[in-house]
Amino acid sequence: xxxxxxxxxxxxxxxxxxxxxxxxxxxxxxxxxxxxxxxxxxxxxxxxxxxxxxxxxxxxxxxxxxxxxxxxxxxxxxxxxxxxxxxxxxxxxxxxxxxxxxxxxxxxxxxxxxxxxxxxxxxxxxxxxxxxxxxxxxxxxxxxxxxxxxxxxxxxxxxxxxxxxxxxxxxxxxxxxxxxxxxxxxxxxxxxxxxxxxxxxxxxxxxxxxxxxxxxxxxxx
Amino acid sequence: xxxxxxxxxxxxxxxxxxxxxxxxxxxxxxxxxxxxxxxxxxxxxxxxxxxxxxxxxxxxxxxxxxxxxxxxxxxxxxxxxxxxxxxxxxxxxxxxxxxxxxxxxxxxxxxxxxxxxxxxxxxxxxxxxxxxxxxxxxxxxxxxxxxxxxxxxxxxxxxxxxxxxxxxxxxxxxxxxxxxxxxxxxxxxxxxxxxxxxxxxxxxxxxxxxxxxxxxxxxxxxxxxxxxxxxxxxxxxxxxxxxxxxxxxxxxxxxxxxxxxxxxxxxxxxxxxxxxxxxxxxxxxxxxxxxxxxxxxxxxxxxxxxxxxxxxxxxxxxxxxxxxxxxxxxxxxxxxxxxxxxxxxxxxxxxxxxxxxxxxxxxxxxxxxxxxxxxxxxxxxxxxxxxxxxxxxxxxxxxxxxxxxxxxxxxxxxxxx
Ligand SMILES: Nc1ncnc2c1ncn2[C@@H]1O[C@H](COP(=O)(O)OP(=O)(O)OP(=O)(O)O)[C@@H](O)[C@H]1O
Ligand SMILES: [Mg+2]
Numbered sequence: 001x002x003x004x005x006x007x008x009x010x011x012x013x014x015x016x017x018x019x020x021x022x023x024x025x026x027x028x029x030x031x032x033x034x035x036x037x038x039x040x041x042x043x044x045x046x047x048x049x050x051x052x053x054x055x056x057x058x059x060x061x062x063x064x065x066x067x068x069x070x071x072x073x074x075x076x077x078x079x080x081x082x083x084x085x086x087x088x089x090x091x092x093x094x095x096x097x098x099x100x101x102x103x104x105x106x107x108x109x110x111x112x113x114x115x116x117x118x119x120x121x122x123x124x125x126x127x128x129x130x131x132x133x134x135x136x137x138x139x140x141x142x143x144x145x146x147x148x149x150x151x152x153x154x155x156x157x158x159x160x161x162x163x164x165x166x167x168x169x170x171x172x173x174x175x176x177x178x179x180x181x182x183x184x185x186x187x188x189x190x191x192x193x194x195x196x197x198x199x200x201x202x203x204x205x206x207x208x209x210x211x212x213x214x215x216x217x218x219x220x221x
Numbered sequence: 222x223x224x225x226x227x228x229x230x231x232x233x234x235x236x237x238x239x240x241x242x243x244x245x246x247x248x249x250x251x252x253x254x255x256x257x258x259x260x261x262x263x264x265x266x267x268x269x270x271x272x273x274x275x276x277x278x279x280x281x282x283x284x285x286x287x288x289x290x291x292x293x294x295x296x297x298x299x300x301x302x303x304x305x306x307x308x309x310x311x312x313x314x315x316x317x318x319x320x321x322x323x324x325x326x327x328x329x330x331x332x333x334x335x336x337x338x339x340x341x342x343x344x345x346x347x348x349x350x351x352x353x354x355x356x357x358x359x360x361x362x363x364x365x366x367x368x369x370x371x372x373x374x375x376x377x378x379x380x381x382x383x384x385x386x387x388x389x390x391x392x393x394x395x396x397x398x399x400x401x402x403x404x405x406x407x408x409x410x411x412x413x414x415x416x417x418x419x420x421x422x423x424x425x426x427x428x429x430x431x432x433x434x435x436x437x438x439x440x441x442x443x444x445x446x447x448x449x450x451x452x453x454x455x456x457x458x459x460x461x462x463x464x465x466x467x468x469x470x471x472x473x474x475x476x477x478x479x480x481x482x483x484x485x486x487x488x489x490x491x492x493x494x495x496x497x498x499x500x501x502x503x504x505x506x507x508x509x510x511x512x513x514x515x516x517x518x519x520x521x522x523x524x525x526x527x528x529x530x531x532x533x534x535x536x537x538x539x540x541x542x543x544x545x546x547x548x549x550x551x552x553x554x555x556x557x558x559x560x561x562x563x564x565x566x567x568x569x570x571x572x573x574x575x576x577x578x579x580x581x582x583x584x585x586x587x588x589x590x591x592x593x594x595x596x597x598x599x600x601x602x603x604x605x606x607x608x609x610x611x612x613x614x615x616x617x618x619x620x621x622x623x624x625x626x627x628x629x630x631x632x633x634x635x636x637x638x
Contacts, residue, residue, distance in 0.1 A: 113322025116287055117336055117385070118312035131326045210326035212369030 040099025493588030
């Protein structure tokens with residue numbers, strides 16, 4: 001069966017897998033963003049907590065994704081749960097890190113100006129500090145999402161959902177008739193999904209980053 | 222100098238009183254601001270000048286509680302700011318710094334609208350206010366409203382910063398070297414604008430600068446500070462120039478007090494010599510007669526709209542064979558009546574004949590000044606300043622004497638303000 005025939009034959013299954021993959025990455029990324037920004041906000045105030053957060057971020061990202069998922073399986077079982085947990089954990093690290101770095105990079109004279117004109121602390125955070133730190137945070141979210149796409153594929157090893165199933169099936173039976181097609185379809189699907197997410201992020205950047213601080217030519221990665 | 226009530230409804234400029242104000246940062250043996258007592262009257266501009274690091278910015282920040290004092294207190298409008306909610310306090314005190322502090326992610330209009338928004342003004346009123354403030358600081362609302370700070374020049378940014386600080390109509394305005402980062406020409410311009418704005422609004426302004434000329438130009442009173450903000454002299458610009466308390470103050474004021482005095486007086490305040498004038502439409506014969514009768518050997522020819530046009534000397538007409546069009550020298554420089562004597566001197570010195578025509582609002586002829594007028598004026602001014610300073614000193618000594626006396630009588634003598 002040629003690759004095109006394979007696609008025609010299996011498009012139903014492939015679309016379902018792609019939908020699962022997109023859904024699980026999106027869900028994890030939303031949680032990762034919330035948790036990442038929140039921990040970033042909490043830790044950036046103190047010198048030590050902030051440094052701890054950035055160090056922890058690098059350390060966690062150095063762990064092999066497969067090992068983390070493997071460790072989670074005995075605790076939460078197979079399937080979607082370990083996948084989402086692992087993805088959220090990996091995804092929140094860059095977000096947390098860039099939140100700390102981004103908030104610290106806000107010009108102190110602007111923070112003083114905000115206080116000086118009578119903004120309360122939460123207001124200053126919401127109206128000045130977070131909007132100014134948002135471009136690097138959004139970039140981190142974008143980078144995280146790409147990374148999660150890859151990690152999500154590995155999750156199929158623990159019976160996770162998504163396009164990884166195709167790839168693993170192909171790898172598990174390399175002599176099978178459609179082995180190459182399966183690996184190819186899974187990989188291409190992931191690439192296409194990644195590109196689609198990227199397009200969405202560009203749009204999100206357009207909508208959420210003020211023209212006053214946007215780099216000419218849109219957000220860069 | 223000015224009435225305490227501002228022009229805007231409901232606004233009054235407030236007195237700012239520093240009472241034995243002290244700030245000591247942890248870990249440093251000496252206080253940065255040491256026991257400063259100073260009263261800034263409502264509606265006045267007080268300028269703080271002093272060497273770098275003497276605590277000027279710290280004083281300003283203690284007024285709006287960006288820094289908490291370690292001793293003494295600040296009163297605004299008679300109320301102890303230490304007892305107020307700092308957030309509410311800051312909304313009623315405008316604050317402009319050297320760095321402008323405009324938020325780059327907001328438009329000019331959004332920046333200006335911030336304090337009124339936080340104070341809960343209705344939308345329509347905020348919109349109108351933003352336009353009004355842009356007009357006030359000399360920026361066209363239509364052109365600038367929707368621009369972002371990064372698209373503005375340094376001078377425009379400082380204008381917007383002033384507009385933002387004034388938007389909620391605060392009675393007090395703190396300015397920390399607001400024009401310190403712009404080029405001298407723009408600074409000169411912005412100073413002029415601030416004088417105009419203050420003439421309309423009568424806020425209580427506390428202004429910090431390194432530039433003594435700026436202090437003289439803007440201040441109703443100047444506080445010259447030494448290290449740790451010890452007050453060397455707090456007085457009107459005139460007295461500081463003509464009667465410096467000590468060598469530190471005169472050193473700070475720099476040389477050339479007489480020259481600086483010239484910047485404090487406007488041309489309209491001195492006697493401007495009336496010159497024989499004629500208009501271009503007058504018959505030639507009359508021009509001849511007037512020239513012959515003139516003691517100055519010269520007359521000023523005005524154009525149809527009464528503006529200075531040509532200097533005409535005896536003999537000029539003869540040489541030009543009776544043609545008015547070719548006779549005399551064109552007037553190439555005039556000074557408005559609102560210009561300072563310093564500007565006038567500049568013009569007189571660069572004029573080949575040592576005199577310059579003064580014009581009114583629409584450029585119409587108002588008189589002529591020359592070197593001699595200026596010299597006499599300066600002498601008179603300096604003499605008057607000297608007398609006045611002596612009188613104030615005398616009055617002050619008497620007041621102190623009565624106060625000490627009252628204190629000796631028994632009960633603290635009460636607050637003298
Ligand atoms: N947060 C702080 N902690 C410790 N010392 C400080 C702090 N802020 C200011 N200082 C010190 O207080 C002194 C006065 O500072 P301040 O900024 O008030 O001076 P200034 O008169 O405004 O100086 P300049 O004219 O250079 O702006 C300086 O010596 C400065 O180093
Ligand atoms: Mg300073």
